[in-house]
Amino acid sequence: MNDSAREIWRQGLWDNNPGLVQLLGLCPLLAVTGTAVNGLGLGLATLFVLVLSNLAVSLTRGLVQPEIRIPVFVLIIATLVTVVDLVMQAWFSGLSRTLGIFIPLIVTNCTILGRAEAFASRRSVGEALIDGLAQGAGFAAVLIALGAGREIVGHGTLMADAHLLLGEWARSLELVVLPEQIGLLLAVLPPGAFIGLGLLIALKNRIANIRAERTRSVSDPSPQAA
C-alpha cells in the first residue's frame, strides 16, 4: 500500500501531471492564471472537487451499472462544483468575483471526469482519495507556477490581492519584484498563457530527460562499449 501510495503521488505530481503531461483542463489553466493568487484559488477549488468526486465515485463503484456510469459521474461532479461555487460566493465573495465563470467551468475540467473514469471507478476508496489529492495538487502546482510567472513578468508583483483568498492579514504577502514600468504586458495577456505553459512543459521535459539520462548512465556506465 505504501509503495502504491508513493507511486500515485509521483504520477499526479510529476510523471502524469494533469497540466503538463495529460494536458487536461487547459481552459481554466490558461484563462485564470494571470496572477499567482488566482491560480491558487482555482487550484484549491479544483483539488477539493477532485478529491470529493474521486471519493464519491469510488464509494459507488459497486452500485453503478457500467452503462450509466458516465451520467452518474457527470451528476456527481456537477453537484460538487455547484456546492463549491455556492460556498465560495458566501464566504470568499471577493475571490469568487475574480474567478467568476471559471468555478462553474470546473464541471468541464476533463481532469476530474478523466480521474473518475480511469482511476476512481476501479480502485479502493483509500487509493482514490490519494489519487484525488495527488492529481489535484499536481494541477494546482502548475496553476500557481504559471500564475506566479505571468504575474512577475507582467505586473512585477507576486501574490497581489492575496487578501481576497486568505483574509486581510494576507495583504502583507504581496511582493514587488520588479518596478511596474518594466513589466512585459504580453505575459498577462492571453498569448502569455500559452507561451508560459509551453515553457513550463519544456522545462519539465528537460528535467525528466536529464534524470532519465542519469539513471541510464548509472545502470550502464559505458554505453559506448555496447
Add this chain to the structure above:
Amino acid sequence: MLKTLLTLGLIGLLAAALLSGVHLATRERIAAEQQRQALATLNQLVPESEYDNELFADRFSAWIAGLEAPSTLYRARRDGEPVALLADVTTPNGYSGDIRLLIGIAPNGDVIGVRVLDHRETPGLGDKIELQRSDWIRQFSGRSLGDPPGDQWAADQRGGKFDTLSSATITSSAVIQAVRSVLAWYANNRDNAFEIESEVNAE
C-alpha cells in the same frame, strides 16, 4: 433495466437533496454579501457618515441617452435633504466591451467622483481607469456640465480638456462621455431626481 433506472434516480435524488441543503445554508449569506459589496462601493463616493437614509433601498431606474439601459440611481439624503445622486451606469463604448461605472453627483450638479465597477479593458493600458492602477479617474471630481464647456468635454487627444490615457484613447473617451451623459441627464431632471418614487419598499 429497472435496477439501472432506480440507481440513476436514487443518485439524482441524493444530489438534489445535497444541493437544496447547501442552497438553504448559504442563501442568506450570499444575499447579505452581495448587498454589503454594493453598499461598500457606494460608500467609496459618499462616506457613511454623510447620509442617514437606507442608501441601498432608495433607488430607481432611468434611461440615460448614450448608455446601456436601464441605469440604476441611488440617492443619499441627510435629514431628508439631498446629499448625492449615485449613478450605476454601463457604457458599451469600451475598447473591449462594456465598462460599468459608478458616478456620484452633488445636488448642485458637480461631480463628486467616479469609480470603475467592472471592465475588460487591456491590462496595462486601459485598466489604468481603475483607481488602484492610476489617479486618472480622479480628474472628474469637482467638474460639472459647463466646466469644461460643451465641446471640450472630451479627451485631450480629441480636442477636449481631459487627460487621455496613453494608448487608450477609446477607453478614456468612453469613460469621459459616460460621465457627461449622466451629467446631461441630471441637468434635465434636476427638479425631480430626488422626488421620484423609490422602486424598493423599505425592508
